[in-house]
Amino acid sequence: MRRRFVWMGAALGLLAAPGLAAAAEVETAFAAMDANGDGMLDVDEYVASVVGHFATLDADGDRMLTLAEIDEADPAEFAKADRDGDGMLSLGEAVGDRMVRFFEADASRDGMVTLTEINVYLEGLE
Template identity: 35%
Template structure:
C-alpha cells in the first residue's frame, strides 16, 4: 500500500509539474493566464503548493476512469485524447469565421497570418525562391543552437 501511495504521489507531482511548466512557457494551454485560471483556486493571485497538488490530484482522478487509484495506458490515452479534442474544438471556435463548425483552408491560414510565408523566407537563406537541402540543414542547425561553419568565417 505504501508503494502505491508513493507511486501515485510521484505521478501527481509529474502531472502537475508538466502542466505548470508547459503552461508557464505559453504552451498549448495558453500561457500564464491559463496557468492561474487552472491552479489559483482561491483567486488570490498566487498559486500555493497545495493548489498545485490539488490540481494534479483532480487531473489524476479525472483520468482514473475506473477509480482504482492507478492509471492504465488506456486511461492515459483517453485523457490525452480528451485534452486534444478540447484544444481542437477551441481552435475551430477561434478561427471559424463563417460559423459552420468547420475550418476551411482560408480560415486556418487567416488564423496564422502569413506564418508559412515567413517560414519559407527564413529557410530560403539566399532569397532565390527555392529552399535547397543545404538551406534546410542550415536552418535545422540554427534551431538547435548550432551555427554553420561558413557563417563563422
C-alpha cells in the first residue's frame, strides 16, 4: 500500500503518512524542521523544509518531481498538487500544496504549527 502524499514531514518537506507514521517518526521530523528549537514551526521553517525535501526527492535534478520520484505518493494527491496537469510538480506547486496543509494544520490560526496541531491534523486525515 502506498502512503498518502502528505509530505508534511521528514522535511513537512514529509511528516509522514497518516496512520502509517509512528508518533516517534512525526516527533523526529518535527524536531528536524524546528530550526530555532522553539517547539513551533513558523512559515519560514516550513517552507525551508519543503524546499530542502523537494531537492532531496528530485533524483534527476530537473527541478520537477514526477510520481516515480516520490515513492510514498498517493497518485490522487499528487494529481491534486499538480495544478497545471503536466504530470510533474514544480517547486511552486509543491510549496503551494504544502502551504495549504500548513494553514489547515494551524488550528490556533497564529501562523505557526505545534507538534500537537500536526498530530491532530494527521489524525483527521485518517
